[in-house]
Structure formats: structure tokens, C-alpha cells
Amino acid sequence: MLKDLFFIFISAVLVNNFVLTYFLGICPFLGVSGHIESALGMGMAVTFVMTLSSAICWLFYNLLLVKFNIVFLEYVTFILVIASLVQIVEMFIKKFSPALYEMLGIYLPLITTNCAILGLSLFMVTKKYPFIESVVYGFSSGLGFSLVLIIMAGIREELKFADIPKHFRGAGITLITAGILALIFMGFSGLISS
Amino acid sequence: MNNTIIISILGLGITGFIFSIILVILDKKLKIDIDPLIEKVTEILPGINCGACGFPGCSNYAKEVVEKKDLFNGCLPGGKEVNDQISSLLGLSTVETLPKKAIILCSGSKDKAKISTVYKGIHTCQAVNLTSGGPDCKYGCIGEGDCEKVCPVKAISIVNGLCVIDHNLCIGCGKCVKTCPRKILKLVDTNQVSCVFVVSCNNPSDMKETKAVCSVGCIGCSLCTKIIKDSPFVINGKLASFDYLKAKSFSEKDADIAKEKCPAKTINKFNV
Numbered sequence: 001m002l003k004d005l006f007f008i009f010i011s012a013v014l015v016n017n018f019v020l021t022y023f024l025g026i027c028p029f030l031g032v033s034g035h036i037e038s039a040l041g042m043g044m045a046v047t048f049v050m051t052l053s054s055a056i057c058w059l060f061y062n063l064l065l066v067k068f069n070i071v072f073l074e075y076v077t078f079i080l081v082i083a084s085l086v087q088i089v090e091m092f093i094k095k096f097s098p099a100l101y102e103m104l105g106i107y108l109p110l111i112t113t114n115c116a117i118l119g120l121s122l123f124m125v126t127k128k129y130p131f132i133e134s135v136v137y138g139f140s141s142g143l144g145f146s147l148v149l150i151i152m153a154g155i156r157e158e159l160k161f162a163d164i165p166k167h168f169r170g171a172g173i174t175l176i177t178a179g180i181l182a183l184i185f186m187g188f189s190g191l192i193s194s
Numbered sequence: 195m196n197n198t199i200i201i202s203i204l205g206l207g208i209t210g211f212i213f214s215i216i217l218v219i220l221d222k223k224l225k226i227d228i229d230p231l232i233e234k235v236t237e238i239l240p241g242i243n244c245g246a247c248g249f250p251g252c253s254n255y256a257k258e259v260v261e262k263k264d265l266f267n268g269c270l271p272g273g274k275e276v277n278d279q280i281s282s283l284l285g286l287s288t289v290e291t292l293p294k295k296a297i298i299l300c301s302g303s304k305d306k307a308k309i310s311t312v313y314k315g316i317h318t319c320q321a322v323n324l325t326s327g328g329p330d331c332k333y334g335c336i337g338e339g340d341c342e343k344v345c346p347v348k349a350i351s352i353v354n355g356l357c358v359i360d361h362n363l364c365i366g367c368g369k370c371v372k373t374c375p376r377k378i379l380k381l382v383d384t385n386q387v388s389c390v391f392v393v394s395c396n397n398p399s400d401m402k403e404t405k406a407v408c409s410v411g412c413i414g415c416s417l418c419t420k421i422i423k424d425s426p427f428v429i430n431g432k433l434a435s436f437d438y439l440k441a442k443s444f445s446e447k448d449a450d451i452a453k454e455k456c457p458a459k460t461i462n463k464f465n466v
Contacts, residue, residue, distance in 0.1 A: 060209070064205055064209070068201045068205060069198070069201075070202045070205060073205070073206060077209065080206070080209060080213065081209075084214075084216070087217055088216070088217065091220050091221065094224070095224045095226060161316050163316075163317075
């Protein structure tokens with residue numbers, strides 16, 4: 001049991017990283033990775049939403065959709081659940097941490113349409129995880145997302161002072177960096193086969 | 195078949211309904227009372243977030259103004275009009291803001307100031323200032339554009355390795371003054387003044403040393419202080435400067451003569 005959970009954790013954080021292996025959630029990956037601080041905030045928000053949505057989506061899927069035999073509605077239901085959750089999270093952050101709210105800006109509502117979170121719910125269903133495994137999977141996927149986001153933010157903060165050839169500045173060097181990062185993360189593949 | 199349709203509609207409908215009820219309740223519970231005045235004040239402010247008032251941005255300034263019922267030093271770029279509007283909105287007594295402009299005490303562009311080193315490091319003035327790179331004159335403009343980057347109204351441009359200020363655009367927020375590592379930018383009061391004279395040099399060395407590094411540096415000949423009556427120019431050691439306390443009383447014609455006679459052509463005149 002614990003071993004399984006550990007494997008799921010390592011698999012979601014490193015081997016099957018959402019951003020660099022599945023290429024999900026690229027929008028915040030490129031948009032919020034300018035500063036380590038905002039990357040950390042975004043990572044925390046996504047991790048929180050992912051954990052919560054994996055738990056609640058699991059409940060809805062198994063207690064509602066499977067039971068009443070309307071599994072074909074999974075997409076609609078998941079989107080509904082995720083959108084509502086993000087709204088709730090947004091309200092809480094706005095109330096209790098206005099600074100974080102201003103820092104995340106447009107990207108907080110964008111979690112709603114962050115494909116990584118819908119992708120997570122769908123993967124969770126296809127992998128047929130039990131409840132606890134699903135929650136761990138959601139949490140570790142969020143951690144993997146934050147990890148990559150923070151690594152990227154760290155690199156980009158250093159890049160500001162680097163002597164980059166003129167034509168690569170801005171988006172160009174960012175995409176190249178993302179590509180190299182993805183190549184590095186490919187090195188983890190084969191660590192766990194699942 | 196019919197059953198499936200009904201169940202899907204009911205299932206999804208009820209789920210959506212439950213979520214909407216939760217959202218409505220939370221919205222009521224977590225509501226933050228924002229003073230509508232803050233929004234109004236923010237709208238009046240210019241919204242360029244220059245920070246001249248001492249707060250991080252216009253919305254922060256608006257918040258403080260409404261909460262503390264104090265205009266502090268007023269909005270500098272907004273001027274009289276904006277301050278009057280805010281004070282009448284909040285019922286406060288208005289404050290006078292004096293229009294200011296930034297000037298630069300250097301005119302050593304690349305062709306005038308000598309550069310004998312090749313700098314290949316990080317391209318910011320802050321970094322160059324730590325090394326022995328940049329112009330040979332250790333008091334002159336480095337020209338990497340730190341001031342250009344912080345200027346909220348894009349009034350500063352780097353032309354030929356020298357910071358050039360567009361005085362029509364400058365709002366006098368003083369961000370560049372704080373940024374410049376060599377402290378050669380300065381804010382001057384331009385209230386009821388049509389032009390500003392600047393001794394564009396900050397090098398206190400004597401004639402020989404100044405001449406060795408720059409062709410337009412002040413050589414400390416003190417001609418500008420003697421050639422005209424009641425000269426607004428003063429000399430301090432080997433460096434002349436314009437006395438901005440006399441900025442309203444001096445004769446523009448006389449100062450023009452001093453500008454023409456300056457042997458190093460260090461004195462510049464800007465219309466504001």
C-alpha cells in the first residue's frame with residue numbers, strides 16, 4: 001500500500017510530470033514563471049486545486065456517474081466541479097491573502113481552464129485508482145507542476161542577466177529553456193514503469 | 195433510453211445547483227467591504243504607478259489617502275488638478291505640489307568622454323559602477339540605461355552612451371534619481387520657470403584631470419560666476435553648478451551669455 005503510494009508519488013512528480021512529459025498546463029508554465037515568488041504562489045494554488053479536485057472528482061465519478069451509468073458525462077461533470085472549486089479557492093485567497101491574489105492576477109481564474117487539472121481527473125479515471133491513491137496522485141501531480149514552475153522561474157530570473165543573442169531574447173530563449181528542461185526530465189523515464 | 199436522459203439531466207442539474215448554492219453562500223460570507231471612495235480616487239489618479247508619492251502604486255496611494263484622510267505630499271504627476279479633485283471628493287484641504295523635472299549633471303556622450311576600457315559584463319549601470327569599466331570619468335554617465343528602465347513615462351533615452359531626458363515628458367517622480375548609481379541625476383523645482391540651466395558635469399577634479407577624461411567637463415575656471423552680474427552660477431572647489439535657489443530671480447539673458455562664454459561648453463539650457 002505505502003509502496004504503491006510512493007510509486008505514484010515519484011511517478012507523478014518526476015517520471016510522468018504533467019508539464020514536461022504530458023505538456024499540459026503550458027500556459028501558466030510560461031506565463032507565471034517570471035519570478036520565483038509568483039511561481040511558488042501559482043504552484044501552491046494549483047497543487048491545492050489538484051488535490052481537492054482529484055478527491056471530489058473521484059467521489060462524483062464513482063458515486064454518481066458509475067452508479068447511474070452515465071459515465072459519458074465525465075467531461076462535463078469534471079469541468080463543472082473544477083470551475084466551482086477554482087471559484088471557491090479564488091474567494092478564499094482574495095479574502096485571506098490579497099497580496100497573493102494580486103500576484104497571481106489573471107492566472108488564478110485561468111486555473112479553471114488549466115488543462116492539467118482536467119487531464120489529472122481523466123487520467124485518474126483511466127488509471128482506475130482507489131480513493132486514497134487518487135488524492136495522492138492529485139497532490140503529487142500538483143507538486144510536480146510546482147517543481148517545474150519553480151525551476152523554470154529560477155532559470156528565468158538568472159536569464160535576465162545573461163548575455164543572450166538579440167534574436168533569442170524574450171519568448172525565444174524561454175521556449176528553448178523549456179525544451180531543454182523537458183529533455184532533462186526525459187531522463188527520468190524508465191525509472192518506474194507504469 | 196429515456197431513463198438515461200432523465201438521469202443525466204437530473205444528475206448534472208442537481209450537481210450544478212448544489213455548487214451554485216455553495217458559491218452564493220461563500221460569496222456572501224467572504225465578501226470584502228471595499229470603500230467605493232478608493233475606487234473613485236484610483237480613477238482620478240493618473241495610473242502610471244510612478245511611486246513619487248512614496249507608495250508602491252496609484253491604487254495603494256488611493257487606499258492610504260482614503261483610510262488615513264491625508265493627501266500626504268499629493269500626486270506629483272497629476273498636479274494641481276488631480277489633487278484638487280481628490281481633496282474636494284474627500285473634503286480635505288488641498289496641497290500644493292511643486293512641479294519638478296529631472297536633470298542630468300553630465301554631457302559626456304561617447305564621442306566626448308574618453309573610454310579606455312572594454313566592458314564585457316552584465317549591462318546595467320549598477321554592475322558597471324562596481325568595476326572599472328564604463329567611461330574613464332568616474333563621475334560621468336555610464337549609459338547602460340538603468341534610469342531608462344525605471345522611468346514610468348519613457349522620458350529618458352540613452353543616446354550615444356548618455357542619458358537624455360525629454361523634459362516635456364518628465365513628471366518629476368524621481369525614480370531615476372534613486373536608481374542612478376553615480377547620483378548624477380537630480381530633481382529641480384520648475385515651478386513658474388520657463389527654462390533650466392544645467393552645468394552638465396559632476397567631476398570635482400581640477401582642469402588637467404577633467405580635460406584628460408572628457409572634452410565637455412567643467413574645468414573650474416569660474417568664468418560663469420564672474421562674467422555676469424548676480425550670477426546664478428556658483429563654484430564649489432573646481433566644479434561650477436547652477437544655484438537652483440536663485441532659479442526664479444536670475445536674468446535669463448545673462449545666463450545665456452555665461453552659457454556662450456563657457457570655454458568647455460559645459461552649460462546647457464533646457465526649456466521646460
